[in-house]
Amino acid sequence: MLFIYIIIWYAQFKKKNLFFKQIIMSNSALIKTVQESFLQEGREEIKTGMEVEIHQIIKEGGKERIQKFKGLVIKTAGKSALEKTMTVRRKIGAFWVEKVFSVHSSTIKQIDIIRQFKVRRKSIKFIRNLTGKAARLKEVRKAK
Numbered sequence: 001m002l003f004i005y006i007i008i009w010y011a012q013f014k015k016k017n018l019f020f021k022q023i024i025m026s027n028s029a030l031i032k033t034v035q036e037s038f039l040q041e042g043r044e045e046i047k048t049g050m051e052v053e054i055h056q057i058i059k060e061g062g063k064e065r066i067q068k069f070k071g072l073v074i075k076t077a078g079k080s081a082l083e084k085t086m087t088v089r090r091k092i093g094a095f096w097v098e099k100v101f102s103v104h105s106s107t108i109k110q111i112d113i114i115r116q117f118k119v120r121r122k123s124i125k126f127i128r129n130l131t132g133k134a135a136r137l138k139e140v141r142k143a144k
Contacts, residue, residue: 035082040104043111046086048076049119049137054088054101055109066109069099072137075123078103089127096128116140 046052053070071090078084084103089096101108117137127135 031080035080038104039081040106040108043103044113046073046076046084046103046111046113047116047119048073048122048124049117051114051117052086052088053112053114055112056101057107057109069101070114071097071099072117072127074098074125074127116142 050073051071052073053068056067056069058065058067069088069090071088073086074089075087076084077086082104085100086103087098087100089098091097103111116139118140119137127137
């Protein structure tokens with residue numbers, strides 16, 4: 001809709017022979033400016049191999065509560081900042097549970113990074129098939 005208004009505005013100024021090429025934005029620049037208002041402030045960059053704790057706001061009826069989900073990030077995806085998602089894997093009882101979270105979602109109150117493991121891939125989905133000692137990852141310590 002906004003793009004249509006820009007085209008109409010462009011056509012009106014073209015008739016007046018004004019130099020307006022500097023004013024018109026490309027599609028990607030226009031999308032970035034619109035998305036900036038929806039980005040959550042203070043979110044750190046999430047990488048594969050991080051152990052995170054996500055505080056998610058859950059609405060039940062008229063009440064709100066915060067649910068924590070602690071697990072390993074096995075996949076990150078998304079090209080633009082607003083499209084960034086992460087898949088978090090956690091063991092609950094005898095079962096493994098995976099949830100996909102949008103990093104800049106309004107339902108996520110905060111993301112705590114607990115620790116970082118050494119990973120050389122963007123997606124470590126192969127860890128689903130590993131058990132015991134084979135499923136271990138080496139922790140990366142931060143220098144103080």
